[in-house]
Amino acid sequence: MRTTVQKYGGTSVADVPAMRRVADWVAHSHHEGNPTVVVVSARGGETDQLLRLAGEVNPDRPPREVDQLLATGECAAAALLAMAVRRLGVPAHSLSGPRAGILASGRHGAGVIAAVDTTEIRHRLADGDVVVVAGFQGLNAAGDVITLGRGGSDTTAVALAAELSAARCEIYTDVPGVLTADPRVVPNARVLPGVDPNVMAEMAFAGARVLHSRAVELAAMERVEVHVRSSFMPGAGTVISGRAVEEMLETRNSIVAVAHDLDVARVLVRTATSGRDPAPEVLAVLAAHTVPVDLVARSGPQEDEFRIGFTIRRSDVDEVLTPLREAVAPLDGRVRVDAHVGKVSVIGMGLLNRPECTARMLAALATAGIPTSWVSISQLRTSAIVPRDRVVEAVSLLHETFGLAGAVPSMATV
Template sequence: MEHCEYGECRGWCSVEILVQKYGGSSLATLERVHHVARRVAAAHATGRSVVVVVSARGNATDELIRLADETDPRRPERELDQLMASGECASAALLAIALHRLGVPAVSLAGPQSGVLATGRYGSGVITAVATDRMVRLLDQGNVVVVAGFQGVNSVGDIVTLGRGGSDTTAVAVAAELRAGQCEIYTDVDGIYTADPRVLPGSRRLASVDLAVMAEMAFAGAKVLHPRAVELAAMERLVLHVRGTFAADDGTVISGGGDMKVLETRGVVVAVAHDPDVARVLVHSRGSRKDLASDVLAVFARLTIPVDLVARSGPYEDEFRMGFTVAEHHVPALLPELDRALAALGGSVAVEENVGKLSLVGMGLLNRPEYTARLLAALSAAGIFTSWISTSQLRTSVTVPRHRLLDAVHIAHREFGLDQPGRGADEPSTTYVESENR
């Protein structure tokens, strides 16, 4: 065992083990599968032991869900997990075959075969442990191990999928259990940017980002990494390296150093994140003095659905109100459960779905309310109405009309100087000065 080259890992680690993860777009065609195989073969040729975690190819998961819905919209969740897991298994087997073609010994493993243990509901499982004995044995024999991500096996032997972004979480969990030197995440974007480069071509790639900041970016809507994967990496003090599958750039190193210099900016704001998959949920009860907050949040806990931008009032004068944002794709599962929990308590639920969430991510935002003021002023000057607001040390989020969300991204990115290399967010832009003088 040696110290990791980054100096940020969880104590002693094996720099001889490399874990790579490839997303669905990286494997969408057979040509891309062969490209990834050549990348993996090159890493294996250096003498390191290589584990590769893969997602389902292209839109395979969406196609499997469509087929299940057409077969029976009320399909059992267990069977849907069995079906969806097959997409990652196919990717793993295809990549192993492509590696064999290059003369590289490789073995593909489904979730249960790879020792990934999970618990929780079908469709949103949580990894509890990774039994690495078989992986280590195969690595010692000189094989590349290709693991089907997004899945684990529960205590009764059933496959449980891990929800959106589950392959990221699989890769981080495997790297942590193997005490790997690093975990490389390969995507169609060559690193972490100051905003989504697919939406804002003028955004800039960051050479390094703090893990805590990256966790906020991911939760706020940045699509490159899943929030649970980043949280796990932070807990395990594991270094992540995000790189482009089809690019030669160095990408972005994500570590837990906590030093402001890794934020690559003189200012406080590091990036702008946006999330169109948002719904606002309002809970209202009249005629009962009972505090319903615990009942409401218990539903989220039972469904393992994260909640954001929480606001509440009461109970007073026989009235209780509570509001929060959730991912819109969770609403179909959430709404019946909330209705059921509140029916006996005299409560009602209303959902507004035409909203999006815009977030500033950085350091020290809670101590600097002027940043929230600047954001609101810049959006107001452009005629963009903001409603709910939440601020922490690492993130300031607002909800805006969904049809203006991308406009808001452009405005915020420009307002805080993120489109100008070397410009710090502490310097107000012309937009802000003009809005102050109106």
């Protein structure tokens, strides 16, 4: 039978009862005859605790040593889960990311998977073992452990599924699937039974936390079918596949979900005109630090002052603010950051061909007195910047405006 790859997030293995529940599910997969590979994140809260400890020991937090430290969280979770599975009489073997053949490149804290050598995993599967892999980490060319940054465990699972030609990659989390909005903000958000990979990637980039955009993009490239399910309640969850486009996308409604992101900062760079365009230098700073940029707008060549505005993650501001100021200093440039903002987005298909969706979105926010700025529109997403303290209100309003509500997910209905 084809291998099944499962991934469990930090909340799914946060304590002993949760760990044993996951072990039961893994054992069930093994007893069905499926060669099973499990990828785990660090237990809930452990990564933050390790980061705090690193800061207390050394406020500079050297990146290489931080990676060595953080990798232990996933390794501990993998070893504990393997023990829990063995307790059920199922052979299980834990592997660190490097031992599992995850080869990575890039800078510490933001590595990317370069290749996967599945020799050790295949050997263990041939012996009849369940293989439990520590996510979020790999081995770089210098022989050091390197962590994979945001979404690292999701990406590890998808990469292993691709290299092992797995039947599917199952992502288990603390929500019942991909929903029309964050259920912590919109209690009547509805589970989407199927989502196109391109739509899912936009949702993830716009702030949906259930699955990282890197993992979605890799799954689409490698044609890996991803199933997102809850590890706390039964249910079909959501299938992310090119074949799994929900019926509503092509008929009643072009909007499928509302996403929001509070990890946002608005950056405005101004310089005097000098005969050369500073935009490439500004964007090169962001690229050098692997910082994604969104909602970019700039002045034209005939204007008296050069201006470029964009949004980045608020958590990345400290890393790039000084290099940005240094890049524009020769032109008497200034960099201003506004961290009191958030981003709300409506996600769907064909939005450039349906300008009424953007008009409806902005009209609803304006009627509620929620100011917007820096609007961006693509075929799959319309995003607007709003005041940070109005984001939750905006999400609920747009979810209602586009008729996305459904029954509250429960054990019986999911």
